[in-house]
Amino acid sequence: MVILSTEQPQHVQQVPSINTDFIQADDHLIGRLQNAVQFQTISYTDYFRSNKSELIRFREFLSKEYPLIHSSVLVSLEVINEYSLLYTVKGSSSHLTPYLLCAHLDVVPVEESMWSVPPFQGIEDDGFIYGRGTMDDKQSVLGILEALEFRLKQNDLPKRSLYIAFGHDEEIGGKKGAHYIAEHLKKKGVTEVEFLLDEGTMILHGIVPFLNKPVAMVSIAEKGSLTVELTMDSAPTGHSSIPPKETNIGALAKAICRLEGCPLPSQFGSDVDKVMYQILSVEMPVAVRFFVTNLWLFGPLLSWFISRNPETDSLIRTTTAVTMFNGGIKTNVIAPNAKAIVNHRIHPLQSVQEILELDKKIVNDKRIKFNILGESFEPSRQSPYDESAFGYQLISTSIKQVFGQVVVVPATMMANTDTRHYSNLTQNIYRFCPTEVTRKDLARFHGNDERISILNYRKTVNFYYHVMLNADVVSLKGTHDHSHEL
Numbered sequence: 001m002v003i004l005s006t007e008q009p010q011h012v013q014q015v016p017s018i019n020t021d022f023i024q025a026d027d028h029l030i031g032r033l034q035n036a037v038q039f040q041t042i043s044y045t046d047y048f049r050s051n052k053s054e055l056i057r058f059r060e061f062l063s064k065e066y067p068l069i070h071s072s073v074l075v076s077l078e079v080i081n082e083y084s085l086l087y088t089v090k091g092s093s094s095h096l097t098p099y100l101l102c103a104h105l106d107v108v109p110v111e112e113s114m115w116s117v118p119p120f121q122g123i124e125d126d127g128f129i130y131g132r133g134t135m136d137d138k139q140s141v142l143g144i145l146e147a148l149e150f151r152l153k154q155n156d157l158p159k160r161s162l163y164i165a166f167g168h169d170e171e172i173g174g175k176k177g178a179h180y181i182a183e184h185l186k187k188k189g190v191t192e193v194e195f196l197l198d199e200g201t202m203i204l205h206g207i208v209p210f211l212n213k214p215v216a217m218v219s220i221a222e223k224g225s226l227t228v229e230l231t232m233d234s235a236p237t238g239h240s241s242i243p244p245k246e247t248n249i250g251a252l253a254k255a256i257c258r259l260e261g262c263p264l265p266s267q268f269g270s271d272v273d274k275v276m277y278q279i280l281s282v283e284m285p286v287a288v289r290f291f292v293t294n295l296w297l298f299g300p301l302l303s304w305f306i307s308r309n310p311e312t313d314s315l316i317r318t319t320t321a322v323t324m325f326n327g328g329i330k331t332n333v334i335a336p337n338a339k340a341i342v343n344h345r346i347h348p349l350q351s352v353q354e355i356l357e358l359d360k361k362i363v364n365d366k367r368i369k370f371n372i373l374g375e376s377f378e379p380s381r382q383s384p385y386d387e388s389a390f391g392y393q394l395i396s397t398s399i400k401q402v403f404g405q406v407v408v409v410p411a412t413m414m415a416n417t418d419t420r421h422y423s424n425l426t427q428n429i430y431r432f433c434p435t436e437v438t439r440k441d442l443a444r445f446h447g448n449d450e451r452i453s454i455l456n457y458r459k460t461v462n463f464y465y466h467v468m469l470n471a472d473v474v475s476l477k478g479t480h481d482h483s484h485e486l
């Protein structure tokens with residue numbers, strides 16, 4: 001188990017919003033996010049379907065709105081594979097290893113009739129900005145640029161160099177964007193970055209049971225994915241007037257029922273779980289704390305409790321989702337075959353091969369063929385999150401400086417990001433979005449009425465600003481106290 005103090009660094013002070021190192025949100029800053037939403041940079045599953053001129057217009061908008069970034073001798077912008085963007089910001093100290101901030105320019109499609117406001121207008125209502133991309137991920141694209149532009153304006157020049165990578169097809173896997181950026185960095189001779197921060201898990205309000213404080217989840221790993229096609233074609237076929245005892249459809253349906261009825265084993269109790277629950281328990285009522293801190297005894301009980309809710313259940317195991325089922329060709333013909341697709345999101349403690357073997361064991365029917373489809377990949381490596389992990393501690397400190405009384409915990413991300421394209425550059429990969437969400441807000445993510453509060457957006461900008469300020473030191477020792485030297 002990782003040795004880690006579960007004490008949260010309480011002595012990190014929130015930055016008062018009147019401080020000189022707190023970027024104020026004037027109408028221009030909010031207006032830029034509202035305008036950014038208006039570019040319909042939608043990624044469709046079919047890459048060639050998306051309107052690439054929106055990406056070009058969005059790029060032109062960014063260069064107009066952030067003039068210092070786009071004119072500074074310290075910053076160079078390279079357009080990668082026509083639409084992705086790579087900024088290189090030269091720091092004054094060549095001794096400090098550069099870091100990489102990532103976000104993405106594209107958004108997922110909308111179902112316009114389901115929205116209560118137009119999704120591409122950036123409408124403000126009751127303190128919120130509505131629009132596709134306000135949570136995923138234009139708030140981060142603009143947040144990073146606002147922070148850098150502010151620093152250049154203050155003539156506060158970065159000491160540590162940084163790269164800013166904005167992919168243009170993250171929502172469909174990043175093969176045309178982040179993949180090319182990573183290749184380009186390699187060609188430029190960039191072999192190592194100190195840490196990487198990309199979009200990811202968020203700040204949860206009222207979602208973790210027994211906890212009053214918000215929880216910022218910084219993901220140190222990503223689940224893998226396995227898509228399996230199951231085929232059944234050995235049952236007798238023919239006319240429906242003389243049916244066999246079992247059809248291909250019937251046999252495959254039974255197999256699918258077995259898979260759904262038998263969730264893959266809980267992985268609860270891993271190092272990350274232990275650390276996460278130890279940190280959370282400090283903030284929980286004493287009675288609950290007793291259970292959570294004695295996992296050796298109450299682990300199975302806690303695992304059962306967590307698995308009652310699909311959102312938390314998916315954190316502790318490899319999930320099984322039946323996504324497609326096809327069979328039959330005619331109403332009076334016994335189906336010559338039946339096919340189903342099952343998608344697993346693989347827990348970091350398991351592998352593609354292991355899950356495939358488990359599936360075969362659960363189905364227990366030699367007649368059914370299993371075929372792995374192309375889009376399968378192993379879970380990511382786990383990034384360090386102990387006290388000496390510079391990137392993790394820097395992100396954690398920045399969260400506390402800007403968001404105040406939040407509990408920061410390491411977590412595993414269930415979805416996937418562009419980070420896997422950059423895995424050769426560093427062991428220190430973190431996935432975190434400074435977005436505050438309640439349980440209800442989770443449905444807005446890739447859903448309808450996506451929005452961010454103006455207050456939250458202001459904190460988003462300041463989060464990236466503090467990441468940049470904190471990154472300018474050699475080590476984090478001494479920066480925990482905000483009054484120190486930031």
Ligand SMILES: [Zn+2]
Pocket residue numbers: 104136137170199
């Ligand atoms: Zn995203």
